[in-house]
Amino acid sequence: MQHAMGVALVGCGYVADYYASTIPNHPQLKAVGVYDRNAVRAADFSRHHGIPAFASMADLLADESVRIVVNLTNPRSHADVTRSALEAGRHVYSEKPLALSVAEARELVELAESRGLTLGAGPCSLLGxxxxxxxxxxxxxxxxxxxxxxxxxxxxxxxxxxxxxxxxxxxxxxxxxxxxxxxxxxxxxxxxxxxxxxxxxxxxxxxxxxxxxxxxxxxxxxxxxxxxxxxxxxxxxxxxxxxxxxxxxxxxxxxxxxxxxxxxxxxxxxxxxxxxxxxxxxxxxxxxxxxxxxxxxxxxxxxxxxxxxxxxxxxxxxxxxxxxMDFARGVAEVADAVIERRAARVSxxxxxxxxxxxxxxxxxxxxxxxxxxxxxxxxxxxxxxx
Ligand SMILES: NC(=O)c1ccc[n+]([C@@H]2O[C@H](COP(=O)([O-])OP(=O)(O)OC[C@H]3O[C@@H](n4cnc5c(N)ncnc54)[C@H](O)[C@@H]3O)[C@@H](O)[C@H]2O)c1
Structure with missing residues (x-):
């Protein structure tokens, strides 16, 4: 079996607990860190789930163990966070909506495709x-x-x-x-x-x-x-x-x-x-x-x-x-798609x-x-x- 893929959660708000609690359902995933621009929230979440917190998005993206960034920020932050992760060469799984406009979403899809990266998006209940x-x-x-x-x-x-x-x-x-x-x-x-x-x-x-x-x-x-x-x-x-x-x-x-x-x-x-x-x-x-x-x-x-x-x-x-809901199933699908070099079902x-x-x-x-x-x-x- 391959090593588990390192996953970092960006955004430690209300939905993030659902991800932290379902990542263990998927042996191909390993939560290596979390980040939230609200440092108090990041610290509380990190303590509760026993996952280390990064001090900044730059630190998170500099860490080679992070292979997939899971974007759990508020919808208006989705495009910026996804773009910066893709630009840093990371695969991304984003909570819905992918962005707030079709033009912005298309730009992200094309960025991922041009870099050969997998961009997946929730919800993943189709995999249920x-x-x-x-x-x-x-x-x-x-x-x-x-x-x-x-x-x-x-x-x-x-x-x-x-x-x-x-x-x-x-x-x-x-x-x-x-x-x-x-x-x-x-x-x-x-x-x-x-x-x-x-x-x-x-x-x-x-x-x-x-x-x-x-x-x-x-x-x-x-x-x-x-x-x-x-x-x-x-x-x-x-x-x-x-x-x-x-x-x-x-x-x-x-x-x-x-x-x-x-x-x-x-x-x-x-x-x-x-x-x-x-x-x-x-x-x-x-x-x-x-x-x-x-x-x-x-x-x-x-x-x-x-x-x-x-x-x-x-x-x-x-x-x-x-x-x-097994929220992390979509992240696992991105990991499997990367490992198997195929398109992700959460496309x-x-x-x-x-x-x-x-x-x-x-x-x-x-x-x-x-x-x-x-x-x-x-x-x-x-x-x-x-
Ligand atoms: N609340 C739910 O029950 C629920 C269920 C399913 C999906 N979702 C989706 O999950 C996403 C997050 O929702 P939520 O309810 O957790 O929101 P939330 O406001 O509770 O949490 C979002 C977190 O992201 C952080 N954040 C925002 N911009 C950031 C940035 N640029 N960098 C770092 N951190 C940033 C905020 O500080 C906040 O802690 C949304 O897309 C929502 O549609 C929510």
Whole structure:
């Protein structure tokens, strides 16, 4: 077995605990250091996880043991941090979004390509057991030709929750002002867009409606610079499938997916759990269809292609659902791609395409999508038998 690849985390905020706690799931990764421009945060995080802290980004990039930089900074810092790591010859895995504009994201993708470096981007839930199971079922034709998708990414009415009290395990406060300024589309839409663009090919057209429905989320803050808190969009994919995707921080928590095909319906209840169950409804045989409300069989569990066996259990608060995601799996995919000299499944070209869709989603109207990406390959353990 090869030596583990040295990984440095840049940004020791709320999400960083999820990475530190899932890196041990992947023997090809070794956390060699962390850095945050907030020195107190870096020190607290370093102490909590027992990973040394670098004093500066320059020190981090001067350390030869750092092969992959994991960019966990706030979205507005993503492009600068990724660019400096690539310029220093490091592979990068970036949290979503890759950048805040398509032009900036394209510049990063081209920089990585020109230097022969791997740039991967989150979210990596497409590599999860649930997504791989749904994808395999689609390739296997269990619902026939997929026609229509309904995807929900509602996070609950956050402004009615005690969001200012939420802290990560190592003590980072949940960055609510940043979250409200970036908005649920840029924060969350990629969780399903990565799946859908992998399943159905690049999107060609987006028709959307977006609005900031509740600007007064934070006492004493006007919210005039907050992003839309409600976005709904209909997308057309290369395969011909149509999807309606809704993101909000208003409606009660719902992260369900339904894929409607000619021969049945696949359903996932939760995309923030890599091992969430999948159900299948097939058509009632023609001769038994008695009425319009009895054309589908009751849902039955559709077995995962393999058990979701990884270490990560996290609960934001006693009231909130378990978010069970193996965050470091995307970093491990970058390491494997580098070792095996192949393209990473968490491809930056796909992330650029998804960013173009999301920016179109936050406008009102119809937008043609220009970017495309090479098809992603399923995980080997989810391949169909030859
Ligand atoms: N909060 C979540 O639950 C969550 C979940 C999944 C993904 N994410 C994503 O993770 C990323 C980080 O989110 P977060 O919630 O951890 O934010 P955060 O504000 O809690 O943490 C970001 C950290 O990055 C540091 N930072 C910013 N710019 C920097 C720079 N140039 N150099 C060094 N450090 C810098 C900040 O000081 C801060 O400590 C975002 O892209 C977000 O979309 C967040």
């Amino acid at each position: 057991e649930t997504a791989q199971t749904v994808w395999r079922a689609l390739r296997d034709g269990v619902v026939g030709r997929p026609r229509l998708v309904y995807a929900e990414l509602d996070d609950g009415a956050i402004h009615q929750m005690p969001y200012w009290t939420w802290t990560s395990e190592s003590g980072a406060p949940w960055p609510y002002l940043d979250e409200f300024r970036v908005g649920p589309a840029l924060e969350h839409a990629a969780y399903y867009l990565n799946w859908l663009t992998a399943f159905f090919g690049p999107a060609t057209e987006v028709t959307s409606f977006s609005a900031l429905v509740v600007p007064g989320k934070v006492p004493g803050v006007t919210g005039s610079d907050f992003a839309p808190d409600f976005t709904t969009a209909t997308l057309r994919f290369t395969s011909g499938a149509i999807a309606r995707l809704t993101c909000s921080t208003l409606a009660p928590e719902d992260r369900a997916l339904r894929i409607v095909g000619d021969d049945g319906v696949l359903r996932v209840a939760e995309c923030w759990d890599y091992g969430a169950g999948v159900t299948l409804q097939t058509l009632v045989p023609d001769e038994q269809r008695e009425s319009s409300d009895h054309y589908l069989e009751p849902p039955v569990p559709f077995p995962l292609v393999r058990p979701a066996d990884y270490r990560h259990r996290y609960k934001k608060s006693p009231e909130q659902d378990l978010h069970d 930056a070209r796909q992330a650029l395409h998804v960013l173009e869709i999301i920016l179109a989603m936050t406008e009102c109207g119809t937008t043609k999508i220009e970017s495309t990406f090479e098809p992603v390959t399923p995980m080997p353990w989810a391949a169909l038998p030859a």
